[in-house]
Amino acid sequence: MTEAVLRTERLCKHFGGLAAVNEVSLEFFSDQVHAVIGPNGAGKTTLTSLLSGDLRCSSGCIYLDGKDIAGLSADRISQRGVGRSYQKTNIFLPFTVFENCRIAAQSRLPSSMRFIRPALAYREVMREAERALEQVGLAGRGQEPAATLSHGEQRQLEIAMTLATRPRVLLLDEPLAGMGSEDSARMVELLQQLKPSHAMLLVEHDMDAVFALADRLTVMVDGRVLESGTPEAIRASAAVQEAYLGVEEPQ
Amino acid sequence: MSHSRTTFVLLACLLALALLPLFAEKYYIQLFTKMMIMAIFAMSLDLLVGFTGLVSLGHAAFFGLAGYVLAYAAPQYQAADLWLSLPLAMACSGLLALVIGVFVLRTSGIYFIMVTLAFAQMLFFLFHDTKIAGGADGIYVYAKPVAAIAGWEPFTLENHVHFYFVVLALLALVYAGLRMLLASPFGRVIVGIRVNEQRMRTLGYRTYRYKLVCFVLAGALAGMAGYFAAAQFGFVSPETLSWHQSGGVLMMVILGGMGTLSGAVLGAFGMILLELGFQGLPVVGGMDIGKHWQLLMGGFIVCAVLLLPHGLLSLGRFAPRWRRKPVEAAE
Ligand SMILES: Nc1ncnc2c1ncn2[C@@H]1O[C@H](COP(=O)(O)OP(=O)(O)O)[C@@H](O)[C@H]1O
Numbered sequence: 001m002t003e004a005v006l007r008t009e010r011l012c013k014h015f016g017g018l019a020a021v022n023e024v025s026l027e028f029f030s031d032q033v034h035a036v037i038g039p040n041g042a043g044k045t046t047l048t049s050l051l052s053g054d055l056r057c058s059s060g061c062i063y064l065d066g067k068d069i070a071g072l073s074a075d076r077i078s079q080r081g082v083g084r085s086y087q088k089t090n091i092f093l094p095f096t097v098f099e100n101c102r103i104a105a106q107s108r109l110p111s112s113m114r115f116i117r118p119a120l121a122y123r124e125v126m127r128e129a130e131r132a133l134e135q136v137g138l139a140g141r142g143q144e145p146a147a148t149l150s151h152g153e154q155r156q157l158e159i160a161m162t163l164a165t166r167p168r169v170l171l172l173d174e175p176l177a178g179m180g181s182e183d184s185a186r187m188v189e190l191l192q193q194l195k196p197s198h199a200m201l202l203v204e205h206d207m208d209a210v211f212a213l214a215d216r217l218t219v220m221v222d223g224r225v226l227e228s229g230t231p232e233a234i235r236a237s238a239a240v241q242e243a244y245l246g247v248e249e250p251q
Numbered sequence: 252m253s254h255s256r257t258t259f260v261l262l263a264c265l266l267a268l269a270l271l272p273l274f275a276e277k278y279y280i281q282l283f284t285k286m287m288i289m290a291i292f293a294m295s296l297d298l299l300v301g302f303t304g305l306v307s308l309g310h311a312a313f314f315g316l317a318g319y320v321l322a323y324a325a326p327q328y329q330a331a332d333l334w335l336s337l338p339l340a341m342a343c344s345g346l347l348a349l350v351i352g353v354f355v356l357r358t359s360g361i362y363f364i365m366v367t368l369a370f371a372q373m374l375f376f377l378f379h380d381t382k383i384a385g386g387a388d389g390i391y392v393y394a395k396p397v398a399a400i401a402g403w404e405p406f407t408l409e410n411h412v413h414f415y416f417v418v419l420a421l422l423a424l425v426y427a428g429l430r431m432l433l434a435s436p437f438g439r440v441i442v443g444i445r446v447n448e449q450r451m452r453t454l455g456y457r458t459y460r461y462k463l464v465c466f467v468l469a470g471a472l473a474g475m476a477g478y479f480a481a482a483q484f485g486f487v488s489p490e491t492l493s494w495h496q497s498g499g500v501l502m503m504v505i506l507g508g509m510g511t512l513s514g515a516v517l518g519a520f521g522m523i524l525l526e527l528g529f530q531g532l533p534v535v536g537g538m539d540i541g542k543h544w545q546l547l548m549g550g551f552i553v554c555a556v557l558l559l560p561h562g563l564l565s566l567g568r569f570a571p572r573w574r575r576k577p578v579e580a581a582e
Pocket residue numbers: 015018020038039040041042043044045046047
């Protein structure tokens with residue numbers, strides 16, 4: 001069996017007395033979608049932030065390609081090929097839609113300590129930004145200020161920015177939340193296309209999307225992993241049905 | 252404003268400044284020289300405040316230090332070599348910015364304001380309380396720097412018209428250079444840092460490095476301004492390092508309009524002209540209004556900030572225009 005691209009080992013994050021993430025051990029493989037579901041406050045966003053370096057873990061390990069990256073800063077983790085999107089839209093509101101993606105793509109230049117040539121003269125960066133906008137269905141909207149986009153479109157831009165950094169590992173925190181059904185369907189299709197070349201963490205409440213995409217499914221409750229396995233196994237699990245899916249067990 | 256319009260206004264301003272010495276008296280030429288020097292200083296601070304989002308209240312440290320370097324570089328009662336002392340002064344200011352930046356850039360927001368102020372005050376007291384450079388009395392720069400290249404002098408700073416044109420050329424150069432910088436990948440990064448630093452990090456930028464480079468650059472440019480201010484005034488005192496000076500230049504940037512280079516220039520010109528205007532007010536009914544100019548200045552700034560949140564530059568909105576364009580997206 002191939003080695004996991006990304007793996008956590010007994011990962012913990014405490015906020016004061018609260019264990020937001022508690023002893024979580026998970027694996028992410030290339031060309032697989034690992035979905036994480038759970039009620040609000042389960043610690044899904046906190047887990048994503050630990051993996052992206054936005055938060056430092058209290059204890060435990062995170063291995064990327066077998067190397068411990070716990071404690072590395074967010075920029076270093078990003079440069080190693082991990083890209084994340086945010087549940088709460090986190091874009092550059094005063095910039096144009098295109099500039100949002102362009103600045104994301106520019107991060108893949110060997111260095112941005114370039115002072116003379118105009119940023120817009122870097123063709124490769126421009127193409128990459130254009131491509132990301134096309135992927136999420138925002139082509140042609142590039143020149144609008146990001147602030148004037150609808151909530152759903154801002155969600156699409158959020159994903160486009162993450163894609164523009166060309167990550168190998170994608171950490172998507174509720175990418176479909178706030179999107180209309182049409183855009184949602186397009187996004188599911190896009191994620192399906194990205195699957196073969198990416199390791200993906202998908203935090204999502206939309207169960208149809210989760211079951212359409214996920215190769216593995218983990219249920220978190222109160223910071224802990226309640227159950228982890230194939231989607232079929234999880235669907236059948238009594239504990240999960242009780243705790244999360246809310247389905248009554250047949251008598 | 253549309254691009255062509257902006258370019259037109261800028262070229263017109265440049266032309267007006269270039270023609271000024273033809274008909275202005277010495278007093279006004281020197282006044283405008285001073286305003287242009289302060290405009291360079293204001294642009295250097297705007298790079299931090301308006302573009303990178305770093306509100307520094309200690310920017311005079313770099314301005315003042317360069318003046319002291321000039322004073323030191325000149326042998327007693329003799330002139331310094333411009334080609335040596337100017338780069339030296341800018342390098343010293345840049346180096347000081349590097350040292351200070353390494354510490355202060357680990358903080359942000361109100362703490363950043365506090366520590367930049369604290370560092371500048373340390374430097375102020377170093378020059379004020381010790382005898383290394385005349386203490387509180389300051390130190391004279393007896394002669395203006397000489398710009399000789401192998402015995403040939405292309406211009407002499409002792410001549411106030413030459414001095415004016417050198418400063419005008421530098422103002423144009425710094426403006427053009429910063430415009431280029433802001434359009435470059437580096438420029439886009441610092442603006443991104445101002446808007447959303449955390450997202451810049453997740454996108455893979457080591458924001459600390461970019462902020463540090465920017466801080467050093469701004470320090471060196473403030474040094475350029477401080478050097479010429481000292482050369483023009485012929486005297487350097489700890490006041491040039493004081494927080495009054497830092498606050499004054501910050502006020503210029505805010506008054507003119509943060510985040511635009513022309514705003515910083517406008518702010519510098521505006522503040523100095525207003526100061527003179529208020530000082531020149533007559534005695535009315537036994538009250539010397541001019542003497543209390545600072546009161547009027549304060550009132551004016553309060554009104555300006557309340558009525559024109561984007562600075563004097565936004566007055567341009569009321570100017571007649573040849574061509575209307577829909578609102579452009581920032582950046
Ligand atoms: N920065 C923080 N400081 C304190 N508590 C936090 C912080 N972030 C999240 N929490 C808490 O941690 C728990 C998990 O939150 P979160 O990871 O956002 O859950 P989810 O994304 O699954 O809804 C919640 O109880 C939340 O209140």
